[in-house]
Amino acid sequence: MAEITLDQLKVFVCIAELGSFAAAARHLNRAQSAITYAVQKLEQQTGLLLFDRDMYRPTLTRAGHLLLPYAQKVLGDVSEYWRKAAGISRGLEASITIAISQFVSPDPIIETLVAFQGQFPTVRVELITQTIQRAEVLDNGSADIAIMPEFVPLGSSYMRYSCGTERMVAVAAPRHPLASQKTALHPTEMQQHLQIMISGRVEGRDKRNYALQAPDFWKTDDMDMKKRMILRGAGWGALPEYMVRADIDAGRLVELSPVEWDGLDQLPELKIVVAYCRDKVLGPAGLWFAKALSGLWRPGKSID
Numbered sequence: 001m002a003e004i005t006l007d008q009l010k011v012f013v014c015i016a017e018l019g020s021f022a023a024a025a026r027h028l029n030r031a032q033s034a035i036t037y038a039v040q041k042l043e044q045q046t047g048l049l050l051f052d053r054d055m056y057r058p059t060l061t062r063a064g065h066l067l068l069p070y071a072q073k074v075l076g077d078v079s080e081y082w083r084k085a086a087g088i089s090r091g092l093e094a095s096i097t098i099a100i101s102q103f104v105s106p107d108p109i110i111e112t113l114v115a116f117q118g119q120f121p122t123v124r125v126e127l128i129t130q131t132i133q134r135a136e137v138l139d140n141g142s143a144d145i146a147i148m149p150e151f152v153p154l155g156s157s158y159m160r161y162s163c164g165t166e167r168m169v170a171v172a173a174p175r176h177p178l179a180s181q182k183t184a185l186h187p188t189e190m191q192q193h194l195q196i197m198i199s200g201r202v203e204g205r206d207k208r209n210y211a212l213q214a215p216d217f218w219k220t221d222d223m224d225m226k227k228r229m230i231l232r233g234a235g236w237g238a239l240p241e242y243m244v245r246a247d248i249d250a251g252r253l254v255e256l257s258p259v260e261w262d263g264l265d266q267l268p269e270l271k272i273v274v275a276y277c278r279d280k281v282l283g284p285a286g287l288w289f290a291k292a293l294s295g296l297w298r299p300g301k302s303i304d
Contacts, residue, residue, distance in 0.1 A: 004045055004046070008038050008039075008041060009042075009071040010028070010075060011024060011028070011038040011039055012038075012050060013068065013071050013072055013075060015035070015039065015058065016060055021036055021039075048067070050063060080122070083121075084122045091284060092123065092285055093123055093283035093285050093286060095125070095126065096124075096125055096126075096144045096145065096289070097126045097128060098128070099129075099130055099142065099145070099147070101130055101131070101148040102129060102130065102131050102198075102224075102240075103223070104272055105242035108163070108293065112289060113289075115292060116288070123285045128142065131199070131221055135154055135157075135158060135275075138275065138280075144280070144286055145274060145286055146274070147163065147275075147293070149272055150272075150275075154273075156278070157278055158276065158277060158278060159275065160274070161290055161291060161294035162272070162273055163274050164272055165269040165272060166240045166241065166242065166270045167240070167241040167269045168240060168241070168267040168270065169238065169241045169244055170236065170238045170257075170258055170267060171230060171237070171239060171248065171253040172233075172235075172253070172254055172256055173232065173233040173252075173254070174254055175233055176235075176236060178193055178256055183257075184257045185258050186259055190214060190256075190258060192214075193214060193216075194216050194235035194236070195217040196217070196220065196229050196234065196237035197218065197219045197220075197226075197237065198219070198221070198223060198226055199219040199220070199221050223243065227243055230253065231252060231253065236256065238267060274289075274293050
């Protein structure tokens with residue numbers, strides 16, 4: 001059996017979509033006889049009649065109706081292939097992997113990704129969500145870009161763009177003993193109650209427990225699980241404000257006021273950066289995303 005050609009499928013789809021052999025000939029800038037021959041050849045190769053020619057205008061047969069979506073898909077896949085090939089030849093990435101810390105509000109990231117899709121429709125995006133984001137995710141090649149709090153300065157090995165800050169808030173359920181305190185809480189008072197902590201899903205070089213205030217603590221590697229445990233009264237803990245603001249306003253959580261936190265007189269505002277390895281040159285899509293996110297970010301901004 002002779003191979004079906006893309007040109008035959010293109011003619012088949014064009015006739016079906018435009019409604020006549022003559023319209024397809026005009027659209028493809030060919031003689032009508034060439035259009036007729038292409039369809040006849042395709043029908044001979046498949047052994048199926050695709051158009052009923054007894055009517056004033058050709059109409060799809062049952063076989064034509066069933067095969068048309070497949071022909072359209074083949075042409076669409078080939079078109080996508082050429083778009084990707086053209087992008088790669090210009091240095092455009094086929095895909096990028098972005099690691100996102102749960103300390104970071106997803107709203108500006110999603111808004112930037114929507115704009116990214118319009119700019120780079122052929123670039124595939126993979127998102128990795130982690131809790132405590134460490135530079136290892138960039139070092140080992142798991143991600144091309146990381147959006148993370150810069151707990152400790154990353155140093156000159158990484159290019160970074162500032163993306164604003166995320167304010168941390170200590171919270172407890174309304175029935176928790178600490179929630180009834182009307183004055184600022186001293187460390188000794190907070191140390192008497194179970195603290196819910198976050199641990200990284202990937203073991204990193206830095207082994208310290210940041211923000212540990214109480215000797216009695218539980219750990220989870222998921223920020224949403226930590227929030228749910230605090231909501232149920234299992235303990236108290238600190239969370240990014242974007243995660244708890246609605247719960248505080250609705251009375252489901254109470255914001256605590258420690259007089260001291262890791263030596264500070266208030267809970268920290270985490271510096272958020274979008275980072276990548278300096279020795280790994282980002283392609284145009286990745287670089288666009290990093291710079292666009294940095295320009296878009298506004299602390300406390302919400303996306304409807």
